[in-house]
Amino acid sequence: MRWLHATLAALLVLLVSTLGASAQQPAAPETLRVGILQYGTVNWELDAMTRNGIDERHGVDVELVPFAGEDASAVALQAGAVDMIVSDWLWVSRQRSAGADFTFAPYSTSVGSIMVPGDSAMQALTDLRGKTLGVAGGPLDKNWLLIQALAQRDGLDIAAENEIVYGAPPLLTAKAESGELDAVLNYWHYAARLEAQGFRTLISGTEAAMAMGTAGPVAAIGWVFRDSFAAEHPEAIEGFLAADEEIKALLQESDAEWVKLAPLVKAEDEKTLATLRDRYREGIPTRSAEEEIADTRALYRLLAEIGGERLVGPSPELIEGTYFTGRKNGT
Incomplete structure (x- = not known):
């Protein structure tokens, strides 16, 4: 019987060590499908993010899904073929006024x-x-x-x-x-x-x-996804937004990173690459969510007066929840 006790004890030690090792294994990154324009500038940031493993460091595996145009990417998001795209808050607010639950997190203040x-x-x-x-x-x-x-x-x-x-x-x-x-x-x-x-x-x-009245630069475009997706996959959204912040910091500070991006940027020469780099950096949002939302509301009212329903849809005011503020967004 002594050999049986020894065998059972050895098996117990093996089981405990195996379970302990499993518990220490980090969770696999959660895949996030991001719809992008084939030749859009968003590719620059996401290429640097995935190439440097910044997405995985924040628990997300970013899968890039290319589209030929903005309409195609918007349709894909609506159909559930992708989890996230880049669009503007006018589109998001208009969709929310029609009952959809899309929401917006600032990406860039760069405008024409x-x-x-x-x-x-x-x-x-x-x-x-x-x-x-x-x-x-x-x-x-x-x-x-x-x-x-x-x-x-x-x-x-x-x-x-x-x-x-x-x-x-x-x-x-x-x-x-x-x-x-x-x-x-x-x-x-x-x-x-x-x-x-x-x-x-x-x-x-x-x-x-x-x-015309805003206090500062307003994010023209942002990451757009569903409230329901954020509620079901909070770690993926939080991880991605953290990765976005980290890659922006890297691209803000590192000229060498822009040299690596040069083939994707397709700059005609070094001066063009440097100008694109500098204008990208100027567009990195730096203001608080409260400042952004206040100015966007004011800008929305102005655009509603100028462009009317053809531009903004039926609502004269920015719809609540257009800006993503957390897991209980817009409630």
């Missing part, structure tokens, strides 16, 4: 700017009168509406008194470079590429918003 050649005589918004202006994003683009409102305040009906050319960002960039346009309102990274070639900013969307 009106760019003019470096040697242009134009110095103020009113100097645009009678000029040919290219506009990316269409008639309901937020920056375009804000700049129109500011110009109207200064006595210029910019849409009526100018030749407006709507078009895709790359096409408008090419027309600006060739001199076919006197000025161009383009997305931030196209504006940065023009800046590297000697163009300068006449006015940015952020400057227009602040001139």
Whole structure:
């Protein structure tokens, strides 16, 4: 019987050690499917995040799901094919007004700017009168509406008194470079590429918003996901947002990290890469959630007055819960 007792004791020791080892094993990272535009600037941040293992360090395995356009990524989120995309708070608020539970966490304050050649005589918004202006994003683009409102305040009906050319960002960039346009309102990274070639900013969307009453830069786009997903997967959302904060800090401080990103950024030269890097860094949100939400509410009311229901949907006010504030968001 002595050998049986010894065998049982050995088995018990083995079982306890095995259980102890299992308990010490870290939980496997939770997969988070993020829908991205194939050639979007969000890829830069997520590439650096996953390449450096920052997502896994925070308990998340970020899976990138590429799409050809914003509409496709939004449809995928609505269908549950992805867990998260990047979009703006106008879309989120409009969806919430229709009963959906999407919510928004700030990603970037970088917005478009009106760019003019470096040697242009134009110095103020009113100097645009009678000029040919290219506009990316269409008639309901937020920056375009804000700049129109500011110009109207200064006595210029910019849409009526100018030749407006709507078009895709790359096409408008090419027309600006060739001199076919006197000025161009383009997305931030196209504006940065023009800046590297000697163009300068006449006015940015952020400057227009602040001139119209916001206290600081407002996050134009953010990470968008469902409240229900956050409630069911709180560690994944909290881990991802922590990883996002860490990678932003790395990209803020490390020029070497931008050299590694150069093939993905596709900068034409070192000056363009440096300009894109600097403008990205300027767009990292730094304000408190309370400041962001207060300014977004004010900006939303202004856009509702300017763009009406076509832009914001049926609600004249930003819907409660549009900004993600935690697991019980909007309640």
